[in-house]
Structure formats: structure tokens, C-alpha cells
Amino acid sequence: MTSAITLNDYLIVSGLLFALGIAGVIIRRNALVIYMALEMNLNAANLALIAFSKFNKLVEGQILVFFVIAIAAAEVAVGLAIIVALYRRKQTISVDQLTTMRL
């Protein structure tokens, strides 16, 4: 690779995306947007995996990302169904009002 971009650059970008995802999960009150921020976290992990795979010349990282994407699809389907069911019951998806399980 003749480029000046190293593994560290990719890892920093991935870490910044992960930090944005964490901040989104904590800041936002809307369950749907929290879910989107979680997807950002997953994608940050995917970017790190692909970067490691490329710079270590191992194809296993890409295979792991393939499985992560497949499982993320299943997870999103179930999670959104739960959010819709919650909305039908409570008429809100703001996590401030979904306090049934709070001590």
C-alpha cells in the first residue's frame, strides 16, 4: 500500500463514529433514534473489523462483518416490532415515559 492512510486512521474514524453512537444513545429520548444510534455503533465495529482484515491480510474479518450485518437485520426487525407493540400499548415511544420497569 503506497498510501499514507494507516490502520490507526481507520480505527480513529471508527472510534469517533462509536463515540457519536454512544452520545446519541444517552442524549436522545426517542426510542427510534436511540435504535438508529445503536446501528451506528454496530457499523463503527464493522469498520474496525474490515480495517483489521485489510491490514492483517485476513479474510475472516470480512466474514465476521457479513454475520454481523445478517444479525443486525434480524435484530432491527425484532426491535422495531417491539417498539410498535410498545407504542400501541402506551401511545408513546419517549423513553422518559416508558418507566414501568424503573425501581
Added chain:
Amino acid sequence: MYDILFWFFSIAMLVCGLLVIANRNPVASALFLVLLFVFLAGLFVLLEAFFIAAIQVLVYAGAIMVLFLFVIMLLDIKASERRKFRALGVVGGIAVAVAFVWELVIILTRPLKPLATGGDELSGGLEQVVKPLFANYMLPFEVTALLLLVAMIGVVLLSKRELK
């Protein structure tokens, strides 16, 4: 050229991520998330993971985000989204993110040495990724198929009747 594309995709992706969490309107958030996935696919292409980049656009930007948008349109979010952010949540969220980035910078300022355990240069094409998937990773592949089936049945069950 490679460097310019890397910085362009990275910065555009991070700006999109910021807009996802800063936007009041969930529809705008979802659309910026689609854009984020597309820029991330660009980064995957730069890393020569062409198959994963295609999957990223098809599954994430295509299927998952359509699901998100469907749910946003289905629920009447407008009324519940007028509230302001809580100060404690904003401060806490930013503090956690800054702490994470700080830790990351401490670790990554030392250069990492690649393990170089692999063999030849990775081409990341369809053949190189899919061959081990159907040879060494057959069982996880089948289990994933089963998992998707279970998730589908679960979704049908969840949306058919009220939660008890």
C-alpha cells in the same frame, strides 16, 4: 487520490452521524443514517472489501432503513418529538463520548504493528469472501439462516396480538 477519498468519506460520514443524533425530526435522522451507510460503504470500497460494501448498501441502506422509515411513518411521532433535550442527558452523553475518544487517542497515538499473519494480498472480491463462508463457516452460516427464521416468526407473533 486514495487519501483525499478517505478523508472525504470519513468526514462526510462523521458529519452525517452528528446530524443523525442532533436532528429533531426522526425522518431526517433516518435519511442522514442512510447517507452515513452509503459513505461507510465508500470506506469499505477503499479497504477493498467490495462484497461487504455491496451488502452494506443492499441490506443496511436498502432493507433496514426502509423498515425504519416504515415504522416512523406508521407511528405518529410528531407530537412526542416537540420536547426539548434534557440538560443532564446532553452533558452526560457528551462527557461519555469525550472520555471514550480521549482513551482512544491515548491508545492509538502509538503506531500499531500489523500482525501480518495472513497470506497473499486480499482482493476482497466475491470469490475470496464467499469461498470460506461455504467451506469453513458453513455451520455459522446455517445457524444465521435459522436465526433469521426465528426473528421473522417472533416479529409476526409480536405484531399479531397485544403484549400481555
